[in-house]
Amino acid sequence: MVASRRRRRDDPPARTETGDTALRVRFVRSGETLLEGYAIDPADPERRLVVELLLDGYPTALARAALFDREALATGLGDGCHGFRFALDAAALPGLTRAELRLANLDLALAPPIALAGDAPLAATGAPSAQVEWRGGLSLSGWVEAAGEPGRTRTVEAWAEGAPVARAFADRWRMVAAGDTERPVAGFRLTLPRLLADGRPREIDVTVDGKPLPGGALTILAFPDGLALDLAARAEAEADAPRGAFFDALLPDQVPFGAFEAWDARFAEARLAPPEPGRxxxxxxxxxxxxxxxxxxxxxxxxxxxxxxxxxxxxxxxxxxxxxxxxxxxxxxxxxxxxxxxxxxxxxxxxxxxxxxxxxxxxxxxxxxxxxxxxxxxxxxxxxxxxxxxxxxxxxxxxxxxxxxxxxxxxxxxxxxxxxxxxxxxxxxxxxxxxxxxxxxxxxxxxxxxxxxxxxxxxxxxxxxxxxxxxxxxxxxxxxxxxxxxxxxxxxxKGATPSVALILDADDPTLALREAAEALRPARAAGSVSLFVSAPVLDPALREALRLDGVEVFQSGSGRSRAARLNAAADAVRADALCFVDARLRPATPDWLEDLVARLREADMGAVAPVVRNADGAVVEAGRLLSPLGVSLSPFGGLEGGDPAYGDALVTARQVSGLGWQGFLTRRSEFLALGGFDALLFPHHFGVHDYALKLQAFGRRVLVTPDAVLLADRAMPAPRGDSAREARAMLARWPGIAAADPFHNPQLARGAPFHGGLAWPPGSRQPRRSQVPPARAVPPGWW
Missing domain, CATH: 3.90.550.10 (Spore Coat Polysaccharide Biosynthesis Protein SpsA; Chain A)
Known part of the structure; x- marks a missing residue:
């Protein structure tokens, strides 16, 4: 390993020679808006090159060539993880004529340019045909490319020690990332037999229609009843039980609902004495x-x-x-x-x-x-x-x-x-x-x-x-x-309507803010609603256009965090209620804001959020829960339109422990009284979830309503910043909620999919209320 690192350090950044020392590059257009390929250095296949996309001569995007690519694997150089993928903006495509690929920061063309104009045939995709992952326990999930034949569903099998142990059909849709966009694929979930949960590493091969998936076998490690219980059963290892509990939180196990009888028999509760006669x-x-x-x-x-x-x-x-x-x-x-x-x-x-x-x-x-x-x-x-x-x-x-x-x-x-x-x-x-x-x-x-x-x-x-x-x-x-x-x-x-300040959250100054403001016009006309924009520095012409449309802009430096920027906007506006909305979202119905306001008429309501869906109707955001490791997670993300979710959870309004940045309505007085978003501990990722928990610790409720829907016309980018650091801070501040989120049943799976089965073993089944305890005081740096 030392020699390998020294070789990477001493090698030049790229090779332009011909012959065996030349970079191996493939650059094709595999979809209407998809450019992909691979880039390999034959002299050092461990190296992951960074490539740059130019559109009509202008640098547009960078990508690290580290994705798995079947064509790259076929070269026999390295492990096949040398692929890259760029997604073009469909709206800008008609005005583009040429795409070029270069080595990042160097003026070196890596492949012939691709003509974007006209009806050139598309190349065969180099993307993986399937993917499978293990997230703990005996559950595997993944996706495969659609069969391409109407009515035919692909068959997925898991093999252990040369014998098939589980079978499923890829009969559910899910979205996978393709550059900055997403595409639909056929999803599947496999549950392995419990006899494999014996505390020993097991290699599992997965096949699709009899053909092995690229990437080789998966290694899983599962315990009969969870590692914490396994260690607790051994007197000499009692001190290791906390480590076992952490392992179970990191890699939770679950079984499908169809295995209820076996689950119920294994985790039957102790029988209590019958109530006294006459009571x-x-x-x-x-x-x-x-x-x-x-x-x-x-x-x-x-x-x-x-x-x-x-x-x-x-x-x-x-x-x-x-x-x-x-x-x-x-x-x-x-x-x-x-x-x-x-x-x-x-x-x-x-x-x-x-x-x-x-x-x-x-x-x-x-x-x-x-x-x-x-x-x-x-x-x-x-x-x-x-x-x-x-x-x-x-x-x-x-x-x-x-x-x-x-x-x-x-x-x-x-x-x-x-x-x-x-x-x-x-x-x-x-x-x-x-x-x-x-x-x-x-x-x-x-x-x-x-x-x-x-x-x-x-x-x-x-x-x-x-x-x-x-x-x-x-x-x-x-x-x-x-x-x-x-x-x-x-x-x-029904009741009195408060004044509302709609704050458009424009973290990217290139967003179509005028179109966003126009889409909110029905909401602005429905009552005492004012529109504001919180953004980094905008073009003066755009600011003037927004001002003429009655939109005030609050600008901040580009280095300021999202939490700090929105706090400043909330402090500057004057209204009874604040409604934060991501500028990428568009209302699905004209009365979405009216429904949020109607929910907020309850005296103890602290915040109300809409359901956010993508253009295909799939759920992007519908409330959040806090995982045992402190990560704010979206339990219903990816569910298709019309899916009522487990227990009809997406049919009615429901209380949640946390919300995401996409949008919500809250009272301005309470927002300011609770200090708004904590810009020190949660500047980028989990600030809204933390605010929702502060509201509930204060005695307020936080809801998501399906009667207000916002649409994301493109993929929502991941926030910048260190999410792992913020997760540690959430775990330190809200340990009780992380251990047992009140709005997630402890008998249900603690990992994705959160409502896809029963937790093995279940969490605490002690009686519980919906109240949230006060936050722990955590000094900065102590997490």
Missing amino acids: LALLAVGLGDGDASLASLGEERAGAAAAILPPSGGPASFDPAAARLFLEGDAAECDFVLWLRAGVRLRPGALARLVAALDADAGASLAYGDLLLQGDDGALQPLAFPAFDYERFLEQSGPDRAFLMRRSEACEALERGVASLHRLFVSAVEAGHHRLGRMLHVPGFAAVSPWPAAKAEAEAMQAEVAAHLRARGIEADIRPRPAATLPAVRVRR
Whole structure:
């Protein structure tokens, strides 16, 4: 290695000789907007050259020739990782005539120029036909080029020790980067058998339609139940358990939902003692087999007062007078009331866990677990919920099918006329927002529920949600949402409209700011909305054009971070609310801002963000979660348009722990009071996520709404700066959220895809609230 480094140091930067010492270069146009190829130094194949693209004689882009390229591998020189790729701007293409390739910083042409005008045939691509990666555990994911034949799907297989061990079809779409753009390819996911999780390195070969992928075998390392548990089981290695936990966070394991029975048997929770006789009242509501619901409690039902309430107006509605009569008569001495939808069956031990959760937390009023949805064929589908999310659980049915409530609070709600399970589940909020933290989520699949009739139940929910909001003194427009898996409605609150400062975030001075401002004109005309631009130094003519259009520009030096630049803009404007929007985005609907403002009318709402999609409808940004290593991640990125996501998460508004830079609405007074973005710790990457957590630690909620959509007409560039450094700072400041994000269920996969399976082993299943603890004070440099 020392000799190799010395040789690279002593070699000249390029070779222009002919013969065996000449650089080997391929430069072709493989797509309408794609230029690619490879560049190899035969004298030193380890060397990665840097090449420069010139368009009509003007330097345009640099690239390090380090991508895998099949044509480069075929030369027999090096490992094949000598490829490069440039993506042209489709809008500028008609005005271009010639593309040239040169060695960076040297006036040396590496290949004949390519004519861009006319209809020249395209060359065969040198991009890899497939790619696979291991992200921990026994899960492999990747992509392959489409088969090219309508209706044919490629078959992907994994092989271990010469035998096939897993098979999947490339039947899902995903986007892969091609220069500064993205292209659709066929994606796949493979789950290897658990017998390979034995703590020994394993080599896995992957084939597509019987042909091996380029790059050779993958090496994986997985443990039966995670390294932390494996080490903890050995008395002599207890001191190594923290290192094992870090390994499990870095390379999390998971199994598909179809393996639920094996997962459930392996990680069954310890059985608690049944509740004492006389403490429980049981109420089954609605059509269905209410007797079966009560019978499912087994020995936990002993001594409990029980009744079945017939439906009254809706499938989960009941007569509140009849419920009061029961609770004040047969159940007068009870502490808790278990509410069940008729036909929902509790699993063994679930009731004891719910009772224990409320017994241990005197400030909690309600406890709920997770569900297993059962189809007509008997198959179970795990439905794991977040910590209590008022907005989502107001708009979407789910945990209201089985929950435990204190009898005193149930009686109080019935006195107010609450007459449905859905309204009863959120009824504590009618008494004041300070009670939002009184709902306990007890992770664990507590009940089995028949598959819901989404459309019929959504129509009944409309009246229930309206009654709940009227009780809170809120006027709103409520409509059923299109049917998905779970019943859902859309809520748009009415009320006074605040003044809004729209701040266009233009980190690149070459962005089309006039077009961006024009696209926001409907939002500007809808109310008291002013438009501002925060950017580095702009061309004077552009500044004047924006000024004539009523747009004020806040300029800053090119070396200033994004966080500092936007802080300065927020401090300078005068408005009730701030709406930050990336200048690359365009509204998909004219009323997107109205929906954000409607959500912000809730007194405890801290920030509201839209869903960001690309031109093909795939999700770019829909809220963020904090990984166990402190990295702010987008859990739904890449999902295609129309995909409701796991648990219909993209169908309704929902609370999230963090947001991205693409855009959000917040109150200016709270933004300034909390210090805005922390430009010292999070100058480029995670500043918005940190701000969202500060809001929630302050008692505010942070939402993403699917009813406001912004479109990215091109790929969003990665922020500059050191993301690893900011991740360490996030982990130091928010360790509790990194260990257990309240809006991600600990039983679900902790790595991408985040909702693609069950975590092996699951995280902590202790009862939890949706409250975010205060940030830790971390001195600069101590992370």
